[in-house]
Amino acid sequence: MGFWRKYVFSIDHKVIGIQYAVTGLLFLSCGFCLMMLMRWQLAYPGQPIPFIGSWLGDTRAPGGIMLPDFYNQLGAMHGTIMVFLGVVPLAVGGFGNFVLPLQIGAVDMAFPKLNMISYWCLFVGGVIMLGSFFLPGGAAQSGWTSYAPLADIAPTGQTAWLFGMIFLITSSLLGSMNFIVTTIQLRAKGLTFFRLPFFVWAQFVTSFLLLLAFPPLEAAGVLQLMDRLAGTSFFLPTGLVVSGEILQVSGGGSPLLWQHLFWFLAHPEVYVLILPAMGIVAEIIANNTRKPLWGYRSMVYSVIVLGFLSFVVWAHHMFITGMGTVMSSFFQTTTMIMSIPSVILLSCLFISLYGASIRFNTPMLFALAFLPMFGIGGLTGLPLGLSAPDIALHDTYYVIGHFHYIVAPGTIFALFAGIYYWFPKATGRRMSEFLGKLHFWPSLIFMNGVFMPMFIQGFAGVSRRLADGGVTYSFAGNVTPLNRMMSWSAWGLALAQLPFIINFFMSMRSGVKVGNNPWHATTLEWQAPSPPPHGNFTQDIVVSHGPYEYSVPGQKEDFLPQNQPAEA
């Protein structure tokens, strides 16, 4: 195989997985950089950005002072990049592609070429998104939610955003079909559904969410494109007057239609962000507690229920649009019901620690930190899921704090855990534990330094998406000084990632060489060579029991690989 076929237009799920993962990591750092710029503006509104302010140009930051237009671009693109180009490619595309076929004992994905196409769709979408910063008027600036009519009348960047989204959605759709078929068709002999590692279950449910939730957004994106380019009025009501001029459109559309279509995707999308992370955490916790996951079956049922329920809660994002009692009661009830499988999942992971023999290595530290961090994120969802408290908290920093706890110290910690955990499988070398811990502890502290004050600001009523962090409003006066602490924490968080970056590259070249199963794990990916060759396994895989047979009484070793029959 030539270089291009092997490393660029590869159809090997592991190479594609690594492509996804590296792309995801690059976009995560890109989205992080956008956020650091925003945090300057929030901490020191109206003051010139040091060092790089003068590079940004007069349309973004004349004299280094950030214009609100540019702030809004950064905000919209931070959200878009983090969600669609950072976390999803890394969690689903990266870990899903690399780990899932190995864990089910398959030689590759069911449709290798489709897999390649879905990566390159993502790549094109990402290039469009980044390129949109250089369009006249800049990138999309109507929030990652792109609410119409604002997005309908926004500058050209919004068109690029929509095209970019169509590529990203297509990528996810192709990928999700591949995962579903692979999981159903390519499991190793003896690997029944209830012998699947929880990570596979999480990816499997995630794929259904992607498959069913993304098409409405794809349709909505096309409709918004039509509104912008073809003069339709799907989301534009009659009689709009923008900046004193009557908007020349046919009208008759509904701005709320966009919100329904968007949130019909975007709520399941939240679970797309969180379920793979939970899958990773479950693997690492089982491995490092040296005991089976507690309540594996109820976890599987919970994740399936969660998947279904995630389709019937979307309008809890829209309580403030003028919802009646019946509708709001329905969506509050479904949302509260949703909290039950979530609590079960989290409880099972907590309880799994009881009776364990816990190894505190770097992946485990990140996985353990995920639990309380995700706990905070999940719990703060409760007041937001009820319409009455939502009157006070809707669209405030409380919301920002809530979902960032879920996706930043939640999902992203889980993703780091996964990188440290599966790095030896991908490279044959282990990452440095010292640098790993140097990465973990400051990250944990700074993450909380960034997000915890958001709840206080949210209580005080500070709205999100304010280009000056709220200093315009006197009711926010008591809590806006927190912005500086949050910003310094964010910049500290950036520094805390340096050990990771060093560790990542150094370990790739000169990390400690390890065998096929350095963590003494039970799941099938550890039965393949490290790194696995094209085709993955060197022996036939026949599975004889469940995924987490650790510390089985009567066994000499404290782990029993899935394909290894128990000693008599």
Add this chain to the structure above:
Amino acid sequence: MMNLLPDAASAHAGGIDQIIVIVHWLMAILFVGWGAFFIYVLVRFRQGRNPRADYVGVKSKLSTWLEVAVAVVEAVILIGFAVPIWAERVDQRPPDEEATVVRVVAQQFAWNIWYPGADGVFGDQDIMLVDEETNPIGLVRSGNGADDITTINQMHLPVDKPAIVRISSKDVIHSFNLPQMRIKQDAIPGLQIPVWFVPTVTTAEMRTRKGDEDYNYEIACAQLCGNSHYSMRGFLTIDTPQEYQEWLDLEATYLSGGDEDDFWAE
């Protein structure tokens, strides 16, 4: 936690604050419970202390009962507090005759506040009449509209009387947010959505309470509406009934004068 929330100045604010506090108690109990368990197991079951793990782990069904307890508490919060509060906000709006009725027409980036004037009836709107300098809401200044009062960003309401605010928008979605009144409602173009509340503390009284002469209730925009969204600030002044009438009378004087109305408007 109550003092983390904005000052409360409406009749229903207490109910909203109460449910926020109750939910946070539930959250705190769960978090502290989980947290205590978490720390205990991390210490107790570290590898150094417990070299061989227990294959089975927890045998008790306690966690199931805890799940049930959480579900029950959530149901109580939902049925006992959340739904009734919402129903009161949406379904129990007093009739217009018993309330002060104001319309708000949001635009990028200002709040047009619109009072029906002495006749108590709002005039008509015609988008052909929109003139950003003199008539941003396109009010027809004849018939019912002749005595209508409009301001930008300045809303006055009398204390202790229900206020109904009918919210709409000229261009994009905004969100009408009165933090101290615990009111938030999106302003959606094409729709006119009412909210109601009873302000209970006059601005003057709040100024005395806070010892801050410049204290104002503010109108904030809570939904991204464009580049200057962050500065879409209005002011709400809660007056005594007498002050409110004086303010209306003063505003009415601005309407007089001039030879004839907007004859050049098409």
Add this chain to the structure above:
Amino acid sequence: MRNSLFPLKKTSHLAATLIVAAALAGPTFAGSITGTVKYDGPVPASMKRPLRMDADPGCAMKHTDPVLPEGLVLGEGQTLGNVFVQIKSGLPDKEYPVPTEPVVLDQNGCKYSPHVIGLMVNQPFKILNSDGLLHNVHSLPKINTGFNRAMPGAVKEAEFKFSKPEFMFKVKCDVHPWMGAYIAVMSHPYFMVTGPDGKFTIDGLAPGTYEIEVWQEKLKTKSATVTIAGDEAQTADFTFTPPQRKK
């Protein structure tokens, strides 16, 4: 000479530059058209209602007296200010030099000054923020590329250009809706904006027959045909009357 072609009195040095430019460009002419624009009619109520400066405390504190709209600025004797006067047709078809000096629009006291602006294609257009408040200048051209620039208090100026001739579009502030100004992007320098005295002079005209047009934002346009035989001053006075109300 051409020193009265420009709407801003403070740009007389700009005119001086132009004199040089014109001298280099070829022969100069001394024909001129002067006149006065008046208004004959009542003042509508909407022009007497004070602007809502209290919408933004930062604006209100800059004024002690009520500020009236600028849609109908009258001087003594019903003379009409803010009227844009231009040679509509009759000029030779040629390229005119474009001043490099910018035309300035200031945001001061939450008002635009000047209220009506003429500038030439590709002439720099500078916007100042003397208020130190957030303003949001939003231009609404139909032919040119517009801009929508939020200028927070800390941002003191912005500069733009318009690349195509376009007669009269609005530029407004989206934060303070009453703030509006009108801009004409001209392909020649024969234009002027009247002050409250309603007087104008367009000079430097070669012999010929010209159509002169006056424009007022509410009262629209009037025009007259003027023939200049040599180095002479012709007169064209205009009187606007209120439009008929559509029933």
